[in-house]
Amino acid sequence: xxxxxxxxxxxxxxxxxxxxxxxxxxxxxxxxxxxxxxxxxxxxxxxxxxxxxxxxxxxxxxxxxxxxxxxxxxxxxxxxxxxxxxxxxxxxxxxxxxxxxxxxxxxxxxxxx
Amino acid sequence: xxxxxxxxxxxxxxxxxxxxxxxxxxxxxxxxxxxxxxxxxxxxxxxxxxxxxxxxxxxxxxxxxxxxxxxxxxxxxxxxxxxxxxxxxxxxxxxxxxxxxxxxxxxxxxxxx
Numbered sequence: 001x002x003x004x005x006x007x008x009x010x011x012x013x014x015x016x017x018x019x020x021x022x023x024x025x026x027x028x029x030x031x032x033x034x035x036x037x038x039x040x041x042x043x044x045x046x047x048x049x050x051x052x053x054x055x056x057x058x059x060x061x062x063x064x065x066x067x068x069x070x071x072x073x074x075x076x077x078x079x080x081x082x083x084x085x086x087x088x089x090x091x092x093x094x095x096x097x098x099x100x101x102x103x104x105x106x107x108x109x110x111x112x113x
Numbered sequence: 114x115x116x117x118x119x120x121x122x123x124x125x126x127x128x129x130x131x132x133x134x135x136x137x138x139x140x141x142x143x144x145x146x147x148x149x150x151x152x153x154x155x156x157x158x159x160x161x162x163x164x165x166x167x168x169x170x171x172x173x174x175x176x177x178x179x180x181x182x183x184x185x186x187x188x189x190x191x192x193x194x195x196x197x198x199x200x201x202x203x204x205x206x207x208x209x210x211x212x213x214x215x216x217x218x219x220x221x222x223x224x225x226x
Contacts, residue, residue: 054182
């Protein structure tokens, strides 16, 4: 199977089905350290990344933003001194789409750079 | 009186006094649109800025991060599609210092650019 990080986001239409519970159980273990959060009934993928200072936090934020523009899929990024919290979900369907898992995997790749 | 945006942050020592309630009542009206929030007993200054797209949100985030490094005082910045939420408080004293008001005023200047 093609790894998540090797896939591209596809256009997500409002009538697209969110990731099923069965797919969720299969996909989540592929992502190390990502938590499933639910806010106002909307499932989200979230992970906190640690850095030794603000400059490195901000550099990572910048890389995630570039990924977001390249994939045309945009997360919430919380930048603080020494840590960045990235949250992926799909606004169009108010939940999780395969795009979110692809982007989470690619976010991990950026953190390794 | 020197305007907030014209002042520089000073070093804030752990035994520095937080802004008094009287000063809070005087300073807050100088900042248009900034809300006083209290989280886990810690007072914070917060404002949401709107932008027409992600690129402009991210450009603003970058400018706020540059201000943070220049003042050696670092806010939480939440970057999302079309909006950026900036939260200033002083970790050293778990509350609000005059530095936070100075940086909030300077953040407003960045949003006007």
